[in-house]
Amino acid sequence: MRFWIAVAAFVAAAGSAHAQPCDRQAFEPCQACHALTKDAGIKPGPQLAGVIGRPVAGDPAFDYSPALRAARAKGDVWTRERIDLFLADTEAMYPGGWMGSPPVRDAKLRADLLCALGGR
Numbered sequence: 001m002r003f004w005i006a007v008a009a010f011v012a013a014a015g016s017a018h019a020q021p022c023d024r025q026a027f028e029p030c031q032a033c034h035a036l037t038k039d040a041g042i043k044p045g046p047q048l049a050g051v052i053g054r055p056v057a058g059d060p061a062f063d064y065s066p067a068l069r070a071a072r073a074k075g076d077v078w079t080r081e082r083i084d085l086f087l088a089d090t091e092a093m094y095p096g097g098w099m100g101s102p103p104v105r106d107a108k109l110r111a112d113l114l115c116a117l118g119g120r
């Protein structure tokens with residue numbers, strides 16, 4: 001079933017000139033804690049609307065861990081590369097951070113996640 005959904009998504013994407021095939025369903029487990037819109041209300045994690053290019057700890061409504069607040073204070077910004085590393089090993093990048101989600105070891109899955117977050 002998933003295979004055919006992927007095929008359908010690929011065919012649909014191939015039809016438009018610039019779109020890359022990308023599996024937005026990858027973001028589904030993240031949605032338990034994150035929204036991709038600013039007005040989604042209270043969630044266990046910060047909203048991620050436009051997170052690529054945004055300062056670390058950039059949701060003013062969210063109470064971040066000291067680890068992420070320190071990163072914001074020193075000027076860290078969520079580039080695609082930084083998000084990729086963060087998802088691959090959150091604890092290595094910001095020890096003591098509060099994101100209680102397992103590392104995403106699969107590079108293809110991380111690429112799909114970045115795509116869902118609004119990157120290419």
Ligand code: HEC
Pocket residue numbers: 027029030031032033034044045046047048051055056057058059063064065067068083087096097098099100101104113
């Ligand atoms: C169990 C809840 C939970 C899940 C599931 C989760 N996160 Fe998070 N996430 C958090 C929390 C809490 C933070 C804030 C961490 C801190 O303050 O140290 C966070 C922070 C982030 C940030 C940094 C946001 C910012 O404004 O600086 C990104 C990017 C992110 N998560 C992406 C993801 C992605 C992609 C997934 C799915 C693979 C995911 N998260 C799954 C709870 C979660």
